[in-house]
Amino acid sequence: MKKNNFLEDLKKIQYSLRKKLILEDKINIDKIRYIAGCDLTFLNPFSNPCRGIGVILVFDFKTWKIVDKTYSIDIVNMPYIPGFLAFREAPLILSAYKKLKIKPDVLIVDGHGIAHPRKMGIASHIGATLEIPTIGCAKKLLYGKHEELPLEKGSYVPLYDEKTKEILGYVLRSRKKVTPIYISPGNYLTPLTALEIVKKSLKGYRLPEPTRLAHLYCNSIRKELLNKEKFGKLF
DNA sequence: GCGACAG
């Protein structure tokens, strides 16, 4: 028996899910009404199992008012393994997504889309599973090559697969001198459309508003939960 | 064989 049969099985799931990817524009950027961002936080990230909190925030793409928000808390058994992030984090996102009363036209995920060794980053994983448009927006590079990026705000260069020469996404300098963010389509979008949507979602911070606020929402729920449990211990 | 490696 092979030692890493476990990861081989997970790869098979990724290859299977990849068949559901459609990297074409299934939505028109001018017709987007609701856009969402999601994120996770953990209570004890270095232990497994540990508890995780997954949130989704839905915004009106025009006014940027929050129109819906949900979260889900559960035990997470899967550890973080580069290339397999979705198996650790996607379940909580999917759970939170089910609770939404208003489903977004597109979902921005904290992580990569097709900028992944098997073109199945967490954004693609979620997009393929739910069959919805998704965008991967990561803070660090996982896979792909790109040229040097100019220092000015708004500059970007393509992120490509060195093997196939195909464009996976874009590296974007979302603010003046900050380290860039990595944008790639998850599902139902082209790399260029993913870039344009993220650019339209920037509100003066390094991260696009949906992802940025989802992260803050995560932290507030986390703090609230810790307070409750501390209070419980007093009795 | 070695380095790289989202959250």
Added chain:
DNA sequence: ATCTTGTCGC
């Protein structure tokens, strides 16, 4: 990804 304050630079 968590625990943590002030502080330096643009």
